[in-house]
Amino acid sequence: MNQEKNREYRKRYRKEHIEEKREYQKKYNPKNKEKINKYQRQYRKKHTEKVRMYHREYQKKYAQENKEKIAARKRKYIVEHPEKVKPYRQKYYQEHKVRAADLRLRRRFNISLEEADALLIKQQHKCPICKKSLTETKRCVDHDHKNGEVRGILCRTCNAGLGQFMDDAKLLENAAQYLKKQIME
Numbered sequence: 065m066n067q068e069k070n071r072e073y074r075k076r077y078r079k080e081h082i083e084e085k086r087e088y089q090k091k092y093n094p095k096n097k098e099k100i101n102k103y104q105r106q107y108r109k110k111h112t113e114k115v116r117m118y119h120r121e122y123q124k125k126y127a128q129e130n131k132e133k134i135a136a137r138k139r140k141y142i143v144e145h146p147e148k149v150k151p152y153r154q155k156y157y158q159e160h161k162v163r164a165a166d167l168r169l170r171r172r173f174n175i176s177l178e179e180a181d182a183l184l185i186k187q188q189h190k191c192p193i194c195k196k197s198l199t200e201t202k203r204c205v206d207h208d209h210k211n212g213e214v215r216g217i218l219c220r221t222c223n224a225g226l227g228q229f230m231d232d233a234k235l236l237e238n239a240a241q242y243l244k245k246q247i248m249e
Contacts, residue, residue, distance in 0.1 A: 173205050173214050180205065183217050191219040 078085070093100060108115050127134060142149050157164050166177040189198050196219050204223035206215045209231060218226070229235045 169205070173207055174212065175205075175214055180217065183214070187217060191222050192216055193222040193225075194219060 162177065169175050169177055169180055184198060184203075187198070190196065191198055191201075191203075198217060198219060202220040203217050204220050206218045206223055206226065207213060208215060226236075229239065
């Protein structure tokens, strides 16, 4: 009980005398910089984990409160230093290809790499249109542009063809009839 009273008294005293303390520190700190630095180094060495945890919490809190500011600073850096950013991104991509592929699939098509692999297995690693092996050619995720739903994995050529026909089955039928007519002549 007595300790709690002392704690409360100290808190109240600090609040009431904060301006006096600041004035004192303004005079004391420049004169005793080396002494303060030595104490801080010793404290950090003795309480490494405590200091680390404090900084982590502070960084999390700062990041939460300043998301826009941090994003703007990153964008500015990317624009001002492309010669530093590009090699870093290339190196990161080389070291994290699987993770990058997974993030790209999640961002663009809302599926994971595991789900894409399951689709490939279901299709027996072949393009459902031309039956080419998808292990030898570039593969593309085929999706409905209206609702974003993934339909399957196609080879690049077939995916481009569907894209050119704007996913319209009637246009594809007309194209097929045209080709048949041309071949028959």
